[in-house]
Amino acid sequence: MQKIQVTIKDIAQALGISVSTVSRALQNHPRIGLRTKERVFETAQRLHYVPNPAAILLKKNRTATIGVVLPHLQEEFFSQAITGIEDVISAQQYNVVVSQSRDKLERENRAIKSFINSRVDGVIASISAETTQYYQFRELENYGIPVVFFDRVPKDVPVNRVRGNIADAAFEVIQFLAQKGIKKVAILNGPASLEVSDERLMGYWNAMKQFDLPIHQPFIKTTDLSKEDTLKKMLDLIDGPTMPEAVFCFNDYVAMYAMQACRQKGLVPNKDIVFVSFANLPITAYLDNPPLASVEQFAYQMGEEAAKLLLKIIQSPADSVLPPEEIVINTRLIVHS
């Protein structure tokens, strides 16, 4: 069987009215008679009419597609976020195309270029570990394509963003450790180019001060999030002048790599060195020694909020210039007893 196209023309013919009336009725135009609308809808149903997106898009000069670029689909944080995005976006009849930067700047740029070429109506982004400049995203603006960032947001630029209250959560994490009597707390942070790293550090710093814990410079490490670098930095911590009692990790993946480094040295994770981290991924449930505590970031909800904000911007009147908006998602410290 072939793709049989039922068009508004068919509906118009069947009802003996004009296509424009059908078109308007279908769009629930206020000035169309209730009776007429009813009949149009009924006939559309009967004929199995399905609007042709391409025609609408051509006419309206939109694509009803939004682009998403993020580091890795494999990370549960992001695959949950994308689910949130998709649920919101598809409820509004938009499509989502996803592109993975794999934490490489070059792949991120390629994705952005392709978004411009395919004329997406908007972009949702979480930047790569290598991204330090906002530059390439400005290009999207030049084409009038709005961008909303989530979680990993470029620094020092006013942009639309959805983020967790990282600093507060980081504070809570250290507080949790302090209350357990743990004093020597190191931080294995993400790249300095990410604002989310700064915020973790700030929360760490403030809490360490507040609870009178000593801040040694060698306790503060950053990793580029790769396995190699993370292992190396963790080994540095273990072999450093004083071995930390606890390590506060950028996220669960960093924590898991760090634990591996621990085992390499014959140490038992969460016994010899306590781990706490960010993300609270389902996979940690499979670990024999999960981090003692971690911050649930509500990835799905972040995705939802980012999508809602983007749609709001896309659907705002063309002339209205909205100031950059920031949405903060509350996180929660989960203690794995």
Place this chain on the structure above:
Amino acid sequence: MQKIQVTIKDIAQALGISVSTVSRALQNHPRIGLRTKERVFETAQRLHYVPNPAAILLKKNRTATIGVVLPHLQEEFFSQAITGIEDVISAQQYNVVVSQSRDKLERENRAIKSFINSRVDGVIASISAETTQYYQFRELENYGIPVVFFDRVPKDVPVNRVRGNIADAAFEVIQFLAQKGIKKVAILNGPASLEVSDERLMGYWNAMKQFDLPIHQPFIKTTDLSKEDTLKKMLDLIDGPTMPEAVFCFNDYVAMYAMQACRQKGLVPNKDIVFVSFANLPITAYLDNPPLASVEQFAYQMGEEAAKLLLKIIQSPADSVLPPEEIVINTRLIVHS
């Protein structure tokens, strides 16, 4: 700045030729002068011309979009597969829309309906744990939308499919255990509705026969892949008449749940009971006691092959009817020493 549209009309004007010539030149039509083509391409470049997909699609009555429905993006097997699909598909200027069934038949059906409504050019599917009928996919055929299945394929229906050589791999797994002198081997299989479950069972059965290992009926369990059911079935195995020395699990997730059940009973996974499984996911690298061996299924490659096959079908002449094709991907047993 606004979205400024450069159209073929602009190119035609700039060159003082007609739009049809420009259109043909851009498509590398054989009957257009080489000189003309060159000038057209050059001008297109200079003007930053980007073809408008909507117009082309409207004209050609295609959407350049393919739909993918699979159980979970969160499972690494599927997120890797989708990456393979995307790489192939986007290289050919198609878009991918992904829908997660979450192993629910109802969500799978919704996805299929939405694919029909949005007129995708083709569908790639891996069926849900609940799917027993091919029925709903037939609907896609009715609209002339080709479907390619991968990994989780409906049973007893001739369809386009990409699958691993599961039975062989299952055989190898049991062989591996037999060679270690392990005799009491149980299988914690997936739902009987999935052909991939049958194949695992067949490989298990043949190997058990071949190596003279006893097949107890209580050693053969199936789970619906949910955590609850898997825990329950594993506890049944532990509390059964004879406790198995090894359990062959449907996939790494089932293995990880089963190991949890193990620990609940005070048993140490891979010491008291040995686990082997399918998938060889990266996350198993984070486990303290990963499965002793597992079958690498090359998810990325499966995705690639499924996408290539689908594109081949889509791009074949409209009148040609291709017989259902089957592509078998070689798997490999990985022993975690």
Place this chain on the structure above:
DNA sequence: CTGTTAGCGCTTTCAC
């Protein structure tokens, strides 16, 4: 409230 009409950007006969 409804019909007429002119396109959106592109492809594709049919001419020459």
Place this chain on the structure above:
DNA sequence: GTGAAAGCGCTAACAG
């Protein structure tokens, strides 16, 4: 080899 013109399915002035 190239151009003119029709039209894909839909929307939105403009006109009643």
